[in-house]
Amino acid sequence: MARAQTASYRVRMIELEGLTKRYGEKVAVNHLTFTVRPGIVTGFLGPNGAGKSTTMRMMLGLDRPTAGDVRIDGQHYDHLKDPLKYIGALLDAKAMHGGRSAFNHLLCLAQSNGIPKARVDEVLDTVGLTSVARKKAKGFSLGMGQRLGIAGALLGDPRILMFDEPVNGLDPEGIHWIRNLMKSLAGQGRTVFVSSHLMSEMALTAEHLVVIGQGRLLADTSMADFIAQNSRSYVRIRSPQRERLLDVLHEAGITVVESGSGTLEVDGAKSEQIGELAAQHQLVLHELSPQQASLEDAFMQLTAESVEYHAHTDAPPQQWGGGWNKET
Numbered sequence: 579m580a581r582a583q584t585a586s587y588r589v590r591m592i593e594l595e596g597l598t599k600r601y602g603e604k605v606a607v608n609h610l611t612f613t614v615r616p617g618i619v620t621g622f623l624g625p626n627g628a629g630k631s632t633t634m635r636m637m638l639g640l641d642r643p644t645a646g647d648v649r650i651d652g653q654h655y656d657h658l659k660d661p662l663k664y665i666g667a668l669l670d671a672k673a674m675h676g677g678r679s680a681f682n683h684l685l686c687l688a689q690s691n692g693i694p695k696a697r698v699d700e701v702l703d704t705v706g707l708t709s710v711a712r713k714k715a716k717g718f719s720l721g722m723g724q725r726l727g728i729a730g731a732l733l734g735d736p737r738i739l740m741f742d743e744p745v746n747g748l749d750p751e752g753i754h755w756i757r758n759l760m761k762s763l764a765g766q767g768r769t770v771f772v773s774s775h776l777m778s779e780m781a782l783t784a785e786h787l788v789v790i791g792q793g794r795l796l797a798d799t800s801m802a803d804f805i806a807q808n809s810r811s812y813v814r815i816r817s818p819q820r821e822r823l824l825d826v827l828h829e830a831g832i833t834v835v836e837s838g839s840g841t842l843e844v845d846g847a848k849s850e851q852i853g854e855l856a857a858q859h860q861l862v863l864h865e866l867s868p869q870q871a872s873l874e875d876a877f878m879q880l881t882a883e884s885v886e887y888h889a890h891t892d893a894p895p896q897q898w899g900g901g902w903n904k905e906t
């Protein structure tokens with residue numbers, strides 16, 4: 579009984595325990611422990627070379643961990659019968675047999691995983707490739723290849739989905755489509771784990787974030803907490819009665835930073851409080867705006883120390899292209 583309860587509790591989860599991968603001297607993934615939960619989209623972020631793809635490959639049994647463990651639905655990937663029914667993944671959309679048609683590519687996958695043929699037409703329809711189903715995949719654009727990869731991930735109607743850079747090569751309509759697809763898959767109670775370099779896109783899609791740098795776990799937290807903890811939020815104020823407003827704020831014990839062009843910035847007080855104080859003292863405000871940092875700001879702040887490749891941002895334009903460095 580206890581065993582059955584434990585197993586059902588772990589259904590639809592991806593659990594990493596001390597997951598480590600070394601390539602010679604290089605530690606690509608360093609003792610990662612976290613759990614990806616169902617019902618939400620979890621974003622997987624990290625600078626270039628952080629170890630995201632290596633981690634995802636180990637989740638799918640494509641790379642063997644040097645140490646540690648990863649379990650899908652409480653089991654090792656290798657022990658899953660018909661794995662596409664448990665976990666569907668888009669890793670490298672180009673890694674398919676380009677000589678086959680989209681339909682035949684999916685049919686081969688279906689047949690080797692005990693999935694009915696009718697499902698192939700269903701997923702082709704879902705990803706919008708029905709009209710090119712008989713065309714060879716090698717003639718596909720990057721975006722069409724991504725859609726075919728996503729069709730493969732959906733084929734087994736799995737409870738867990740994993741996408742490595744799914745919006746790569748997609749146009750704005752395609753990006754919008756994949757965003758809604760991921761959200762609706764999570765809304766159905768599935769586990770959705772997705773990596774992306776597009777922070778603005780991730781901010782719109784993911785509710786929870788796992789962030790790694792140089793193979794190590796840097797954050798495992800909700801999107802809102804991640805931004806709040808790794809960035810500054812403040813209220814920006816402009817007033818034609820600036821000096822009087824400064825006095826009022828100081829009297830109320832509110833710390834104010836005077837920024838350029840007459841603007842004031844307040845940390846640690848809400849715009850409502852400032853607005854009410856101004857009203858009580860009949861002060862005119864021309865601006866009262868809460869400033870919330872973006873996911874990109876928070877990500878840059880958190881990962882600044884663990885970025886492996888970076889450009890000289892102060893290099894003049896004529897030196898661009900020669901400014902790439904690898905930190906030692």
Ligand SMILES: Nc1ncnc2c1ncn2[C@@H]1O[C@H](COP(=O)(O)OP(=O)(O)OP(=O)(O)O)[C@@H](O)[C@H]1O
Binds near residue numbers: 605631
């Ligand atoms: N087969 C391999 N042999 C040696 N080193 C490898 C191998 N695969 C990955 N690495 C190294 O492991 C580190 C992590 O690589 P990985 O591709 O997992 O990072 P990533 O976060 O997916 O990067 P990106 O965002 O650039 O795709 C890198 O330093 C990479 O050079």
